[in-house]
Amino acid sequence: MHGKKVMLFMLSSVIAAGLAGCGGSDSTKGDARSGEPTKPPAASNEPVELTIVTTAGHTPESFDTRFGNSLRKKFPNYTIKFIPNSAIKFADLVATNTMVDIVYAAVNDFTNGPLKSGMVYDMTELMKVHGVDPNKVGMNWVQGLSPVWEGKLYGLPIGIETLATFYNKDIFDKFGVAYPKDGLTWDDVFDMNNKLTRVDQGVSYVGLVVAPAQHFSLNALSLPFYDMQTGKMSIVTDEAKWRAIFDTIAIRPMSALGYKEKTASLKALPGEANFYKTRDAAMEVGLVHIPLSYTEMKDMNWDVTTYPSFKELPGGGAQANLLLFGVTNMSKNKDAAMEVIKYLYSDEYQTISARDGNYPAIVNEDRIKQFAQNTYYKDRNVQSVFKAKLAPLSKRTIYDPDLATIYRKYMSELALGNMDMNTMMRKVDEEAQQKIAQLKSR
Structure with a gap:
């Protein structure tokens, strides 16, 4: 102990x-x-x-x-x-x-x-x-x-609390893109992201924003941050699955022409404020309660559909908070x-x-x-x-609040190509192990 x-x-x-x-x-x-x-x-x-x-x-x-x-x-x-x-x-x-x-x-x-x-x-x-x-x-x-x-x-x-896909119908209508449907996949989302990310009349639009913190702690693959029995980070023991999550959040959105430029101008990945406040994001994969949290959405022409599933887990949703x-x-x-x-x-x-x-x-x-x-x-x-089946709850540890911050620390650098995936994963593992050693010594 x-x-x-x-x-x-x-x-x-x-x-x-x-x-x-x-x-x-x-x-x-x-x-x-x-x-x-x-x-x-x-x-x-x-x-x-x-x-x-x-x-x-x-x-x-x-x-x-x-x-x-x-x-x-x-x-x-x-x-x-x-x-x-x-x-x-x-x-x-x-x-x-x-x-x-x-x-x-x-x-x-x-x-x-x-x-x-x-x-x-x-x-x-x-x-x-x-x-x-x-x-x-x-x-x-x-x-x-x-x-x-x-x-x-x-x-x-x-x-x-869990995650769903919200979308601004006005942006979809503006660019003639069909609305997302129940049962959509991440491939569907990124296809729409490619069609919706553009500059129009001086406004830089992106097709998609995600809530990074929730996509780590509530990840659909039920990955923990740390294995108490082995003393290892799951970013090492489940490397391939974590690569899929990092790829979904930080890399695949950048394939849309103009998305990387938008990220660079913001000095961060576009976030939920781009969806409900500035309204230059067509979709947000975010928490179910955001219509209750943001009164700005009351006069917004939005709707909601299921959480996008990974093709390996058809119909699968995020975890529950x-x-x-x-x-x-x-x-x-x-x-x-x-x-x-x-x-x-x-x-x-x-x-x-x-x-x-x-x-x-x-x-x-x-x-x-x-x-x-x-x-x-x-x-x-x-x-x-x-409609999306909640993913099994990952095993939690007393270190999770600190580890969650470290796991998503380098998302912008990864997205902009300033850090490669291998380097990022190594740094996360090293810093997470240092944090646990520090916490244990207190």
């Missing part, structure tokens, strides 16, 4: 020991005579205050829209407090003894925040007592997170906190969230039909985002 894990274990143990004698509800303590966990206390009208924090950049308004309003309606006797990340740095929460009952974040942020801060709590017994089945999520998420969570359950997926909610080890109201998370995991809330345009953690035919029906874009091809 390296230094970071020892420190994390000691911090968690100290906090847990300090809280062992505290009051508050914890149904997992059980009956000392029988060794069986007790049932959760019956629903009570007694007031309970729960504080929720996140590593995400959510404002109080966006929190209320997605979670807070539904929670306060469901639990009128609970006072739901939300501390935005802008109000206090996540790393300071433990140091300032700020009481937190629930924390939520996407996978890498969950690792960087609550896990590394020692705030996590193994919810395995809480889930059993409260009748929560983690396997209702139809993917291998428990196995994928097992290496970094060491077999424990520190959170529960409330929603997921899990939005995890977890009870903290400092909470004095663990049962109440678990009931809140249980509700967010329930059929009732999953349907509410899906209707609001959030990809649900638990997918069924009814939720697919109801997806985004409360949004301004309900009449578009929104059900298509479910």
Whole structure:
């Protein structure tokens, strides 16, 4: 066990020991005579205050829209407090003894925040007592997170995020190119990219932009960054597959006449702002929730279709990024906190969230039909985002947030031909190994 894990274990143990004698509800303590966990206390009208924090950049308004309003309606006797990340740095929460009952974040942020801060709590017994089945999520998420969570359950997926293909119909119409269809492949995308990348009336258009960060962490080939057992980077052990990903993100777009010049002028690969803001990109392969994130898209003539599949994986999509909610080890109201998370995991809330345009953690035919029906874009091809089969979750490690940055560090140099593939892959491997050695020494 390296230094970071020892420190994390000691911090968690100290906090847990300090809280062992505290009051508050914890149904997992059980009956000392029988060794069986007790049932959760019956629903009570007694007031309970729960504080929720996140590593995400959510404002109080966006929190209320997605979670807070539904929670306060469901639990009128609970006072739901939300501390935005802008109000206090996540790393300071433990140091300032700020009481937190629930924390939520996407996978890498969950690792960087609550896990590394020692705030996590193994919810395995809480889930059993409260009748929560983690396997209702139809993917291998428990196995994928097992290496970094060491077999424990520190959170529960409330929603997921994945990738789809968005396109600006006005640009397609302008240049007489047929719209992309469900089931498209990367070959189809690059064919359209070649037709749509051009300069017209002084405007430099590109056919395609991708979200590089997500295409690494949610890659469709289910590649991890690091193998904990061998101590090697997968960029070495799965070199051919990583070459395919780098080729897709950085090299193949450059085959379109004018794309490299656009990249050089921006000093970076064209990104999603070119799609929704400056509107000089015809397609974006990006996160499903971007219509909710960018209000600029409301007056844009866009539609959506499936994630492009690799020809070796017909119909295959990207991985899912899990939005995890977890009870903290400092909470004095663990049962109440678990009931809140249980509700967010329930059929009732999953349907509410899906209707609001959030990809649900638990997918069924009814939720697919109801997806985004409360949004301004309900009449578009929104059900298509479910047609590509989600790729299996790659095995995650505590190092992933740092490694993800290194893996995509040289994308612009590779795209512009300033660095060849072999050199880039060697540098990524060397820098990633150095980063892990540095993290282990802390």
